[in-house]
Amino acid sequence: MAGIYVHIPFCKQACTYCDFHFSTSMRNKQNVLDALKKEAKMRVDYLGTEPIETLYFGGGTPSLLNAHELTSILKSLRENYNFAHEIEFTYEANPDDLSAEKLNMLVENGVNRLSIGIQSFDDKYLEWMNRAHRSADSVACVKRAHEAGITNISIDLIYGLPNLEISQWKSEIDNALALGVTHISAYCLTVEPATALGFRVRKGTEKPVDDEAASQQFEVLIEKLAAAGFEQYEVSNFAREGFYSKHNTSYWFGIPYLGLGPSAHSFKPAERAWNVANNSRYIQKIEADELPITSENLSLEDQFNEWVMTGLRTKWGLDILGGTQRFKIDLRTGNENLIEKLVQEKKAELNNGIFRLTKRGFFLADGIASEFFLVEENSK
Numbered sequence: 001m002a003g004i005y006v007h008i009p010f011c012k013q014a015c016t017y018c019d020f021h022f023s024t025s026m027r028n029k030q031n032v033l034d035a036l037k038k039e040a041k042m043r044v045d046y047l048g049t050e051p052i053e054t055l056y057f058g059g060g061t062p063s064l065l066n067a068h069e070l071t072s073i074l075k076s077l078r079e080n081y082n083f084a085h086e087i088e089f090t091y092e093a094n095p096d097d098l099s100a101e102k103l104n105m106l107v108e109n110g111v112n113r114l115s116i117g118i119q120s121f122d123d124k125y126l127e128w129m130n131r132a133h134r135s136a137d138s139v140a141c142v143k144r145a146h147e148a149g150i151t152n153i154s155i156d157l158i159y160g161l162p163n164l165e166i167s168q169w170k171s172e173i174d175n176a177l178a179l180g181v182t183h184i185s186a187y188c189l190t191v192e193p194a195t196a197l198g199f200r201v202r203k204g205t206e207k208p209v210d211d212e213a214a215s216q217q218f219e220v221l222i223e224k225l226a227a228a229g230f231e232q233y234e235v236s237n238f239a240r241e242g243f244y245s246k247h248n249t250s251y252w253f254g255i256p257y258l259g260l261g262p263s264a265h266s267f268k269p270a271e272r273a274w275n276v277a278n279n280s281r282y283i284q285k286i287e288a289d290e291l292p293i294t295s296e297n298l299s300l301e302d303q304f305n306e307w308v309m310t311g312l313r314t315k316w317g318l319d320i321l322g323g324t325q326r327f328k329i330d331l332r333t334g335n336e337n338l339i340e341k342l343v344q345e346k347k348a349e350l351n352n353g354i355f356r357l358t359k360r361g362f363f364l365a366d367g368i369a370s371e372f373f374l375v376e377e378n379s380k
């Protein structure tokens, strides 16, 4: 089993908080897409004979592609890779792009899961984020997606926004639930240095995220979504039964994937690789028959740390015996006090050899995971 991720590095406009790789100039669009198809051919051996069970178009904004652009990429993928009979095909989309015509085109091309960047139902916040859509677009596009026959729909929401009151956040969640979607990804606003928001926070014209308010919003989110029948299967991901993202779950279980397009990451056991995050350089390299890739072999410590980081972010937690067999390292060794403290603070639980974070621990997952990280001898 394996997955393919395709990065479409174009957006209509730059959202203030975003540090993904994208360009708002469409000048190179055709050249990037041609290079991407050629990259698919050049890397045909990367996944061996593994059948592809998940395909994910992310970005950037894949919903900017027209029918011809999408079908030609899919044609090149089908010619070069061995797709399973039934796959999960997720397509990231922005509400303002999802006309009935676009949705029908996506369905005709096999898309069976949408991930829609709604972020907020409050136009004031959408404007603050410099999003290209407004709340009415979000409501209308989900309705149209249902009419087009797409029932597996995920939406993204952001909390931790400036001056977001708990009552407002509750109604944001109610608005999301009213759409009848099957999956919600909710992320705390992060101030990345190389973004417009990062610049404003440094200048003092915007406040940094209020961690205490964000933590309360996270708690409310968990409570309200649980009451509505959503399961939190990863720190930021909530799904109705049977609607986990198979593609993202594969990442967390260490299943190999190939990433195509500028800035896309790839992974196979003991190796990760990433493409250059620059459209012009990506095109130049591919046109010169060179792969625009940097890769690194993962040491045993890297693999262990990755296992801890991803495992602690999920509801499945860490199978300590499985980890010991795989890495010859027992998570508990040297961490007895840390584990006991986390359990006492109700941030984690240890049952039947499975160590996992509780709802309370989830908000601090990355920090907690880093306390278990191994440091390589030569990097001390």
Ligand code: SF4
Binding pocket: 010, 011, 012, 013, 014, 015, 018, 019, 020, 022, 059, 060, 061, 094, 117
């Ligand atoms: S649409 Fe998505 S990828 Fe593009 S700038 Fe906004 S958040 Fe970033």
